[in-house]
Amino acid sequence: MTVSLYEVRPAGRHAAVPTGSLFRRVYAPRACDALAYSMATYAMPLVVLATTGSASLTGLAFALEWIPRVAAFSFAGDLVDRSGAAIVCFVASLLRALLVAGAGVVLFMLPRGTTETVTVMALAAVTGALTQFSFIANEAVGAIVSRRSEGQSHKVQSVLIGIDQTATLVGPALGGVLLLTGPTRMLACLSVLSFLSAGLALQTPPTPLRAGRGGGQGTGGGMREGWSTLRSLPSLRRLVIGLAFSNLALGLLQSASPVLVEGRFGRSPAAVGTLWSVAAAATLVVITCCRFALNRAGLWGVGVISGTVAAAACLAVPWAPSYAGYTALVALFMAADGGLTVVLRTLRSLIIPPAAFGTTLSLTILILLLPFPVAGVVLALTPPPYLTDVMGACAVVQALTLLITFVRLRRDPVLRATANPVPREA
Secondary structure, three states, X not given: OOOOOOXXXXXXXXXXXXXXXXXXXXXXXXXXXXXXXXXHHHOHHXXXXXXXXXXXXXXXXHHHHHHHHHHHXXXXXXHHHHHOHHHHHHHHHHHHHHHHHHHHHHHHHOOXXXXXXXXXHHHHHHHHHHHHHHHHHHHHHHHHHHHOOOOOHHHHHHHXXXXXXXXXXXXXXXXXXXXXXXXXXXXXXXXXXXXXXXXXXXXXXXXXXXXXXXXXXXXXXXXXXXXXXXXXXXXXXXHHHHHHHHHHHHHHHHHHHHHHHHHHOOOOHHHHHHHHHHHHHHHHHHHHHHHHHHHHHHHHHHHHHHHHHHHHHHHHHHHOOOHHHHHHHHHHHHHHHHHHHHHHHHHHHHHOOHHHHHHHHHHHHHHXXXXXXXXXXXXXXXXXXXXXXXXXXXXXXXXXXXXXHXXXXXXXXXXXXXXXXXXXXX
């Protein structure tokens, strides 16, 4: 099936570039929601630990937070396609703000005990699901603006990824500092951010609805709709599969780093946090550079460079002789992975039909996330003496997969076309 870079039939007002600046209508709402997303993801388990004092309950809360998120992917994408991103983000953020504020009041009034524990555990699960709805909605807004930005899609996507990375740096730190004064203040801050996110969502550009397709009839939604769309887009399908295998190596690296840093290099747990902070900073630098590199090398060229660097760094990581060398290689790997993410998100925003974006995005995120729990299982089943060998084997699989992926995409007309975008039809 031939896939055009832009739809033949204009999508109407829903796909138009919004009036007003991108900062006011796209970047500011994204920044606010990304910070709330980061705090909800990383700080909620800390709230559980602060209120219950139990490491096992903290782990359970983390699982309860992510299980609804994974379950919400299909429904969230389908709802965005049917109702529009703005209303989904508004409702999800508003509900999150109200629930977090209510939980903060309850925790302030209740004494320590079973009721307090149940409250924070339930809050972790509900905020996880609601946060996923707002994330999918904001991704849909970013994609619509990207594909209508007259050849500047990669610049819009690099800014959005930079916002997400910055929020990933700031959110956990902000949550940790606020928790020093008690869980209530951290929850109050998360509630305020959620209220702001809800208010800003009302000014984001509308997204095309599935009912707006030719003939005015919607089609079946959910994962079936996303899978049908993904199968019709071979370039996106190949890239997603390649990056899924790369995420297996990334997941094993993330889960094994505490073991290696503390056990092999004799460093404290704080050194693990320093490691990921350095990696996040390197990723931000590379994402900024990608805005200019994509103008010269195109999506395929940047993807090949990023994939080569990521594979080389991942192959070298298990044999790092020191903590400094290990940190440098992990930062290099994460930075290259950031370049691959820019390529994926730019391609995704350009070629997925707008009315099926939510469901297709949900499916691609699921495919990309599934390797992470698999990596956790691999780590759990691997005896410590063989951990380096297993990481090396995963690195080899990653390198081969990325090589095959970009060789198959070398002559792909869609990837070549996005390097020099065709003019948008009137």
